[in-house]
Amino acid sequence: MTGYIIGGAAVLLALAVVMCARxxxxxxxxxxxxxxxAAIDGSFLEKTSDESRxxxxxxxxxxxxxxxxxxxxxxxxxxxxxxxxISDISHQTKTPVANLQLYAQLLSEQPLTPQGKDCAxxxxxxxxxxxxxxxxxxxxxxxxTGILALHPQPDxxxxxxxxxxxxxxxKAAEKGxxxxxxxxxxSAVFDAKWTEExxxxxxxNAVKYTPAGGTVTVEVKxxxxxxxxxxxxxxxxxxxxEQTKIFGRFYRAQGAWQTEGVGIGLYLTRQIAEKQGGYVKxxxxxxxxxxxxxxxxxx
Numbered sequence: 001m002t003g004y005i006i007g008g009a010a011v012l013l014a015l016a017v018v019m020c021a022r023x024x025x026x027x028x029x030x031x032x033x034x035x036x037x038a039a040i041d042g043s044f045l046e047k048t049s050d051e052s053r054x055x056x057x058x059x060x061x062x063x064x065x066x067x068x069x070x071x072x073x074x075x076x077x078x079x080x081x082x083x084x085x086i087s088d089i090s091h092q093t094k095t096p097v098a099n100l101q102l103y104a105q106l107l108s109e110q111p112l113t114p115q116g117k118d119c120a121x122x123x124x125x126x127x128x129x130x131x132x133x134x135x136x137x138x139x140x141x142x143x144x145t146g147i148l149a150l151h152p153q154p155d156x157x158x159x160x161x162x163x164x165x166x167x168x169x170x171k172a173a174e175k176g177x178x179x180x181x182x183x184x185x186x187s188a189v190f191d192a193k194w195t196e197e198x199x200x201x202x203x204x205n206a207v208k209y210t211p212a213g214g215t216v217t218v219e220v221k222x223x224x225x226x227x228x229x230x231x232x233x234x235x236x237x238x239x240x241x242e243q244t245k246i247f248g249r250f251y252r253a254q255g256a257w258q259t260e261g262v263g264i265g266l267y268l269t270r271q272i273a274e275k276q277g278g279y280v281k282x283x284x285x286x287x288x289x290x291x292x293x294x295x296x297x298x299x
Contacts (some may be wrong), residue, residue: 007022093134100127136264139197150191152276154299157227158184159221160192164199165218168207179203182219188227188296190276195296198272198280200231201265202292208235212290216277226295227277238284247280269294 077165104124112120161184199218206216214234221228238246247270266280273280277297284290 030237033269093130097127097131097134101131135262136268139268150194150272152189152191152297154187154189155192157186157188157190157229157296160190160196160199161218161220161229163177164196164203167200168203172207172216175207175210177207177210178215179207180215180217182217184218184220186220186222186227187299189299190278191272194272194293195229195276198269198294201230201269202229202231202294204237204265205292206290209233209235211235214264222292222298225298227298229294229296231294232289232294234289237288238282239284239286243282243284246282 007274101124104120104127108117108120108124127251161181165181169179203216203218210216210233215232217230217232219230219232221230247266270280273294273296278295281291281293281295283293
């Protein structure tokens, strides 16, 4: 009889140990889940973790989340500082750049030697390039930091494509490039102003890199979930190893150093696409032209 009692007690003790272990495991999982939830919604704080009550795993996770939160705050502060710096630079350089453009124009109107005229034209072109760079930096910085917000809404795509193409038609004609607008019917959810800017960046690249006598086509293709604004050119194309790099800030493809530009247009286009739930894709073969597609979510 005594043996049965001892055996029963042992079984109960074993069950109690198992239940206790399960309870501790469940408690640890709940605490880990609470920590991760707090980290996701941004409410995790180091002071909410009691080191004396945490298991080793919980303690390590708490330290990791604390370090991650600190790193995120540092990155946010650095972005804010960069944005403020760029805004200050933009403000401080606005007048000097405007003066450079004015004096370059006045200089070009004076009786100059051929060499002097070339120098005046170069000054004007460089001042214009500097102004474009500053404006692009300010736009990118404000988009990244959320100072400028996009307001996507359901709309027809055709007007955006037509306005963008109209802006680059003279430049294409001057270079001897046939700029064609194809099918453009379709609707999507987008910010018209910023999407037009993105399409203009794609057209600017296409016209810039397409040689005289080439073609540039802009059209809209509708899919089940997205509508795509496609800009195709008959330029030199992009090598496969560079296609993942061209959307980086200030990246210039090999052999493009003689072409005007600062390497920020495609980066800005990608930022605009992502801010409204879309994306940008490139299809290209070296020597056979490129197709850039701006995908926008359909309503």
